[in-house]
Amino acid sequence: MTKNKSPLLRSIAAAPHLLWCVLFILAPMAFVAYYAFTDKDGAFTLDNINSVFSSAYLKILERSVLFALAATVICLLIAYPLAMAITKMKSRNQSTAIMLLMLPMWINLLIRTYSLKLLLESNGIINSLITRLGGEPIRFLDSEFSIILGMVYNFLPYMVLPIYSVLVKIDKRLIEAAQDLGCNSLKVLWKVTLPLSISGVISGITMVFVPSISTFFISKSLSDGRIKLIGDIIEYQIGMHNVAAYNIGAALSFVLMALIVVSLIITNKFGDEDGGVLV
Amino acid sequence: MKTLSRVYTCLIILLLYAPILVMIALSFNGTGSISQMDNISLKWYKELFSNSKVGEALRNTLILAVTSSLIATVLGTAAAVGISRMHKAWRSPVLTVTNIPMMNPDIVTAVSMLMFFVFVSSVLGTASRSFYTVLIAHVTFNLPYVVLSVMPKIRQMDKNLPEAARDLGCTPLQSFFLVELPAILPGVLSGMLMAFTLSLDDFIITQFTKGEGFYTLPTYIYAMTKKRVTPDVYALSSLIFVVILILMLASNIIQARMEAKNDPLAQKKKSRQNRKKVMQKEEGRA
Numbered sequence: 001m002t003k004n005k006s007p008l009l010r011s012i013a014a015a016p017h018l019l020w021c022v023l024f025i026l027a028p029m030a031f032v033a034y035y036a037f038t039d040k041d042g043a044f045t046l047d048n049i050n051s052v053f054s055s056a057y058l059k060i061l062e063r064s065v066l067f068a069l070a071a072t073v074i075c076l077l078i079a080y081p082l083a084m085a086i087t088k089m090k091s092r093n094q095s096t097a098i099m100l101l102m103l104p105m106w107i108n109l110l111i112r113t114y115s116l117k118l119l120l121e122s123n124g125i126i127n128s129l130i131t132r133l134g135g136e137p138i139r140f141l142d143s144e145f146s147i148i149l150g151m152v153y154n155f156l157p158y159m160v161l162p163i164y165s166v167l168v169k170i171d172k173r174l175i176e177a178a179q180d181l182g183c184n185s186l187k188v189l190w191k192v193t194l195p196l197s198i199s200g201v202i203s204g205i206t207m208v209f210v211p212s213i214s215t216f217f218i219s220k221s222l223s224d225g226r227i228k229l230i231g232d233i234i235e236y237q238i239g240m241h242n243v244a245a246y247n248i249g250a251a252l253s254f255v256l257m258a259l260i261v262v263s264l265i266i267t268n269k270f271g272d273e274d275g276g277v278l279v
Numbered sequence: 280m281k282t283l284s285r286v287y288t289c290l291i292i293l294l295l296y297a298p299i300l301v302m303i304a305l306s307f308n309g310t311g312s313i314s315q316m317d318n319i320s321l322k323w324y325k326e327l328f329s330n331s332k333v334g335e336a337l338r339n340t341l342i343l344a345v346t347s348s349l350i351a352t353v354l355g356t357a358a359a360v361g362i363s364r365m366h367k368a369w370r371s372p373v374l375t376v377t378n379i380p381m382m383n384p385d386i387v388t389a390v391s392m393l394m395f396f397v398f399v400s401s402v403l404g405t406a407s408r409s410f411y412t413v414l415i416a417h418v419t420f421n422l423p424y425v426v427l428s429v430m431p432k433i434r435q436m437d438k439n440l441p442e443a444a445r446d447l448g449c450t451p452l453q454s455f456f457l458v459e460l461p462a463i464l465p466g467v468l469s470g471m472l473m474a475f476t477l478s479l480d481d482f483i484i485t486q487f488t489k490g491e492g493f494y495t496l497p498t499y500i501y502a503m504t505k506k507r508v509t510p511d512v513y514a515l516s517s518l519i520f521v522v523i524l525i526l527m528l529a530s531n532i533i534q535a536r537m538e539a540k541n542d543p544l545a546q547k548k549k550s551r552q553n554r555k556k557v558m559q560k561e562e563g564r565a
Contacts, residue, residue: 011361011362011364011365011366011369012361013357013358013360013361013364014357014358014360014361014362014365014373015361016354016357016358017354017355017357017358017361017362017377017422017426018358018373020354020418020419020422021373021376021377021422024392024395024415024416024418024419025376025377025379025380025419026376027395028388028391028392028394028395029379029391031391031394031395031398032387032390032391032394034394034398035394078291081284081287082287082288082291084284085284085285085287085288086288088281088284089284089285089288097288097292099527099531100292100295100296101292101295102527103523103524103527104295104296104299106476106480106523106527107299107519107520107523108480108482108496108497108500108516108519109482110482110497110500110501110504111299111302111500111516111519111520112298112299114302114500114504114512114516115298115299115301115302115513115516116298118298118301118302118305118313118513119297119298119301121313123312123313123314124313124314125301125313125314127314128314128315153294153295153298156291156295157295210382210384211384211385213384214384214385214386214387216386216483217482217483217501221504231386234386234390235386238389238390238393238487246393246394246397249390250390250394253386253387253390253391256384256386256387257383257384257387260384
């Protein structure tokens with residue numbers, strides 16, 4: 001009888017997993033903190049954290065936050081109408097559209113970003129079309145525009161899917177009731193649909209913001225390494241494989257993690273009326 | 280309004296696929312120009328297949344995906360069983376820790392694993408990065424997905440089943456393998472599939488924890504794009520895209536069939552339809 005055994009014995013099956021978690025999740029996180037707050041001899045110091053907030057890195061931090069915010073907002077503006085449009089289709093078309101949106105998520109981010117780069121290249125297809133039509137070629141790459149576009153292109157499906165999955169579950173009768181009571185379609189959207197779908201919006205925001213703020217391949221590839229984000233600096237420092245650089249890399253990761261936790265708390269505050277989504 | 284929303288959906292989907300389709304087209308471009316299709320050839324594919332490094336990277340990727348998803352599935356399924364039996368006060372902190380690699384950005388997970396391996400290797404005096412460090416990292420980020428897909432199946436399972444098995448004289452292990460495992464198998468399999476694809480797809484964590492000469496396909500593509508790019512990258516990427524497309528379609532079709540078979544609602548509908556047919560036939564006869 002399982003019920004008569006002590007809880008400890010019943011959950012013994014989770015023991016290897018718990019050991020794995022302590023060894024390979026908690027201990028590594030502790031080591032990020034350890035390397036972030038020590039110097040190359042292992043003595044405690046705040047220098048690494050201070051250097052993250054020095055003017056050069058601070059600018060990059062600011063840029064990372066701004067780019068990620070911009071990408072998240074643009075994704076939301078494109079994805080919400082898209083998710084609504086899909087819910088209005090016949091159910092067979094709905095599942096086809098969702099599958100088509102999910103498929104690019106299974107293609108490696110490197111490949112997606114790289115193919116976008118090919119399209120935007122100064123001698124790429126878009127520019128050759130422009131010159132053929134008699135215009136001047138446009139320099140898309142190496143700009144803030146191209147990096148934000150890269151983020152939107154890569155992470156848009158992550159915004160559409162959670163919003164869609166909440167929207168389809170909304171009881172149609174609520175919308176009909178609002179219409180019967182004299183709401184126009186804008187008011188229905190603002191007063192009924194939007195509040196009911198807030199949990200999907202919040203998980204969409206999380207799923208776009210977190211990979212956007214921590215990316216390094218998108219910025220590296222679409223600006224040839226000229227516009228750097230926090231991820232680029234971490235990758236560069238860690239790639240040097242020496243202890244002093246590890247310290248800076250760990251400090252940057254620590255700050256990045258703190259940034260993400262703070263922004264998730266802020267987003268979840270907005271969703272609290274609806275119960276919200278936990279971090 | 281309906282046409283507008285349909286046009287919008289099609290437009291976005293088209294934009295999502297345009298770069299990939301252009302790349303596939305360019306992979307057949309013999310001259311290597313990126314704006315004009317001049318002579319269609321399989322030159323880049325031939326070059327790709329004569330490159331032994333690509334084959335090696337593919338082999339590494341598959342070995343890694345298979346081993347890490349198997350280990351994660353065994354550990355994660357056992358964990359889900361254990362966690363579901365835990366006292367409530369323990370369950371939520373354990374799940375929170377389990378989910379950390381899923382919530383953290385990949386780059387932070389990667390840095391944390393590397394820091395850990397660097398420290399351990401400095402104590403043990405071994406290499407800080409090897410195949411095994413990559414394997415450990417992959418198992419770690421796969422675990423939450425397995426646990427998350429098995430847990431709901433355990434919750435849905437009839438709790439009387441294992442008890443009945445025990446009453447009938449099964450040992451706990453027998454009860455698990457003969458009664459519980461078949462009931463939660465769909466969750467176990469979808470967790471394993473998820474782990475497998477995530478492991479295939481991972482770039483950042485592998486890049487940080489791998490040793491010098493070791494390449495998986497994503498890290499190999501990264502190394503290729505770092506140098507002057509030749510169109511064999513397009514060929515490789517196109518091949519990967521087509522393989523994924525086929526796998527996705529196959530799994531969708533299989534899933535749809537299984538759902539149609541197992542879905543009680545669909546079965547009810549079917550039997551009702553059958554009954555209707557029978558009744559109509561009988562009516563016709565009368």
